Amino acid sequence: MSTLSLPCPAKLNLMLNITGRRSDGYHLLQTLFQLLDYGDTLHFRDSATPGIQLASSIEGVAHEDNLIVRAANALIDYTGTSRGALLDLEKHLPMGGGLGGGSSDAATTLVGLNQLWSLGLSLDVLARLAEPLGADVPVFVRGYSAWAEGIGERLEPVTLPEQWFVVLHPGPHVSTASLFSTPDLPRNTPPISRDQALTLTHNDCEQVARRLYPEIDDALTWLAPFGPARLTGTGACVFCPLTSEQEAANILRRIQQERDTHDGRRQWQAFVAKGCNTSPLHITVDSPG
Numbered sequence: 658m659s660t661l662s663l664p665c666p667a668k669l670n671l672m673l674n675i676t677g678r679r680s681d682g683y684h685l686l687q688t689l690f691q692l693l694d695y696g697d698t699l700h701f702r703d704s705a706t707p708g709i710q711l712a713s714s715i716e717g718v719a720h721e722d723n724l725i726v727r728a729a730n731a732l733i734d735y736t737g738t739s740r741g742a743l744l745d746l747e748k749h750l751p752m753g754g755g756l757g758g759g760s761s762d763a764a765t766t767l768v769g770l771n772q773l774w775s776l777g778l779s780l781d782v783l784a785r786l787a788e789p790l791g792a793d794v795p796v797f798v799r800g801y802s803a804w805a806e807g808i809g810e811r812l813e814p815v816t817l818p819e820q821w822f823v824v825l826h827p828g829p830h831v832s833t834a835s836l837f838s839t840p841d842l843p844r845n846t847p848p849i850s851r852d853q854a855l856t857l858t859h860n861d862c863e864q865v866a867r868r869l870y871p872e873i874d875d876a877l878t879w880l881a882p883f884g885p886a887r888l889t890g891t892g893a894c895v896f897c898p899l900t901s902e903q904e905a906a907n908i909l910r911r912i913q914q915e916r917d918t919h920d921g922r923r924q925w926q927a928f929v930a931k932g933c934n935t936s937p938l939h940i941t942v943d944s945p946g
């Protein structure tokens with residue numbers, strides 16, 4: 658019986674511009690996706706029973722809505738395979754955190770089952786299956802840090818400087834759909850070039866997120882003296898890039914102290930991660946072409 662354990666890395670949006678809106682309501686973005694060496698882990702086991710079983714459910718997410726199940730079903734429908742698998746998710750990434758946790762779980766499901774079941778699908782096919790699952794899924798299937806346009810599906814690989822990041826989750830779960838539906842969100846930022854984006858530290862969702870969630874505002878204000886702190890995606894996580902692991906570890910210690918000294922007022926969770934140009938998933942798996 659074959660088994661496989663694969664990473665589901667997190668992403669950060671190093672910058673995010675909203676340049677317009679499609680007729681279906683989806684927002685047109687320009688963003689720099691930075692993959693991280695930190696995330697969930699997905700364990701796969703071949704099963705004689707056709708279809709997908711999950712070892713555990715996620716609170717508040719129905720089985721058929723779980724992005725892992727939706728990704729597996731997309732693969733089963735496309736190939737007509739009668740193979741089966743039991744999947745066990747080790748969840749580390751916060752939901753509604755702007756780190757793309759659910760999207761990365763879905764991408765690892767596509768890439769992992771392709772290997773477990775020896776389906777031989779190319780990355781192009783897997784990326785096509787990824788698109789309807791969510792705007793953030795294709796970048797995790799492609800497996801490289803990227804400059805993205807469209808709704809996040811038009812991707813070009815980028816080589817980003819080697820950096821460390823402190824990532825701070827201030828507590829709230831932000832619904833991507835509700836943040837994107839806020840009336841006064843800036844939606845007409847003039848498009849920029851990829852090279853301009855490399856030095857930009859701006860996120861068009863940040864002002865609205867700060868106003869709607871005082872915890873996000875508090876976390877960004879606290880982090881700002883350490884470097885160019887900003888929001889990832891639609892939040893709730895905020896982050897700060899650092900040039901050394903030691904600096905990042907020092908800030909992480911300060912965050913833990915803050916949590917302990919504010920009578921539970923600051924429900925902060927945090928981690929330190931290294932930015933990667935290639936996804937830890939694609940380094941681990943026998944990568945399809």
Ligand SMILES: C[C@](O)(CO)[C@H](O)COP(=O)(O)OP(=O)(O)OC[C@H]1O[C@@H](n2ccc(N)nc2=O)[C@H](O)[C@@H]1O
Pocket residue numbers: 670682683684685686688755760790791792793794807808809833834837890891
């Ligand atoms: C904000 C980002 O995280 C930046 O990387 C992504 O654009 C969000 O990607 P995601 O979580 O995979 O989002 P999806 O699951 O595709 O969409 C959730 C909801 O957010 C809104 N949405 C999402 C992406 C986008 N470019 N425009 C939108 O308006 C839509 O209302 C959609 O129904």
Ligand SMILES: Nc1ncnc2c1ncn2[C@@H]1O[C@H](COP(=O)(O)OP(=O)(O)OP(=O)(O)O)[C@@H](O)[C@H]1O
Pocket residue numbers: 715717718722723724725751752753754755756757758759760762763793831833890891892893
């Ligand atoms: N396997 C899964 N893991 C996490 N969330 C899932 C999963 N399947 C479905 N969901 C749903 O997707 C929602 C968004 O979860 P996710 O962790 O991807 O948020 P996010 O990090 O804010 O995403 P993004 O940065 O892509 O906007 C959750 O609130 C949950 O309802």
